[in-house]
Amino acid sequence: ADLSTNIAGVPLPNVFFNASGVWCQHEHELQALLESQSGSLITKSATFEPREGNPSPRYLPIPNGSINSMGLPNEGYEYYLNYARKFDYSHTKPLFISLSGLSLADNVKMVEAFVAADLPCMLEINFSCPNVPGKPQLGYDIEAMDNALATLAPLVKKPFGIKLPPYFDIAHFDQVAGVCQKYDNLAFLTCVNSVGNGLAIDFETETALIKPKDGFGGLGGAMILNTALANVNAFHRRLPGKQVIGVGGVTSGKEAFLHILAGASAVQIGTQLKEEGPALFERLNKELSDIMMAKGYNSIEDFRGKVKTL
Numbered sequence: 001a002d003l004s005t006n007i008a009g010v011p012l013p014n015v016f017f018n019a020s021g022v023w024c025q026h027e028h029e030l031q032a033l034l035e036s037q038s039g040s041l042i043t044k045s046a047t048f049e050p051r052e053g054n055p056s057p058r059y060l061p062i063p064n065g066s067i068n069s070m071g072l073p074n075e076g077y078e079y080y081l082n083y084a085r086k087f088d089y090s091h092t093k094p095l096f097i098s099l100s101g102l103s104l105a106d107n108v109k110m111v112e113a114f115v116a117a118d119l120p121c122m123l124e125i126n127f128s129c130p131n132v133p134g135k136p137q138l139g140y141d142i143e144a145m146d147n148a149l150a151t152l153a154p155l156v157k158k159p160f161g162i163k164l165p166p167y168f169d170i171a172h173f174d175q176v177a178g179v180c181q182k183y184d185n186l187a188f189l190t191c192v193n194s195v196g197n198g199l200a201i202d203f204e205t206e207t208a209l210i211k212p213k214d215g216f217g218g219l220g221g222a223m224i225l226n227t228a229l230a231n232v233n234a235f236h237r238r239l240p241g242k243q244v245i246g247v248g249g250v251t252s253g254k255e256a257f258l259h260i261l262a263g264a265s266a267v268q269i270g271t272q273l274k275e276e277g278p279a280l281f282e283r284l285n286k287e288l289s290d291i292m293m294a295k296g297y298n299s300i301e302d303f304r305g306k307v308k309t310l
């Protein structure tokens, strides 16, 4: 079956790529994604300056998923800008760049640098990034989100996307969609980032599993699939003129199929990629293709967003 898709008019040979943060901090990791069967690749969320991130253990697989509090370890935005300058855009797969400024000012400076470089890469701005200490993350501060988009969208000029945290209240889906609708070049939403501030505890040692933040960290993997599907579908229904990239709980072709049925135009993989490595993409392509053939679908558009209700 044909697993090709496009994001903001940019073709992807297949719907699959990494979630920002997984297998994408260093060039050798990005090279492995380039050589894999992924349909695209995205860099680790960049901050203005390089960051070590939090002390380990800061990521762990747990039953039905994972927990992480990495703390934005990355090489700094110039590293990824240089990577984007050297990238061979004649490749079959496009390059996405994730930005996660620690302040709006930092996001402005990084966006301006990428816009000045005028490269074909696609920006995904991480709205789970920390905002003013003591205030919720950008994605949970609707006024701050609107203000950030009012500043950033005109700067980016071309189509771009934002990475959103999961929402759990219909009124929040409505509010966030209302803000996103205001920005024409906001072309896609990537839903969802990890489910924030979970806590994994070891029964034997009676100790939190990860070191940072008293063990509090973002939850990913199978356990967040149904939250991810809801966020993908909620924004697919509310924003017909925009696209949604689905992420959360995809471990096989089956969950990828469900994300697309919910409305996703592409599918990112986090936890499962961290655990299985880039060979995962060959498996996912085969599994999704087999599912589509079995159901009589030839292309993604034959079933994308067509989840039925009772």
Ligand SMILES: CC(C)(C)CCc1c(C(=O)O)[nH]c(=O)[nH]c1=O
Pocket (backbone or CB within 6 Å): 021, 045, 068, 069, 070, 071, 072, 073, 100, 126, 128, 129, 130, 193, 194, 218
């Ligand atoms: C959680 C933040 C550190 C504020 C942003 C980076 C990030 C991280 C991280 O670097 O800890 N982990 C996630 O699961 N999602 C993210 O967006």
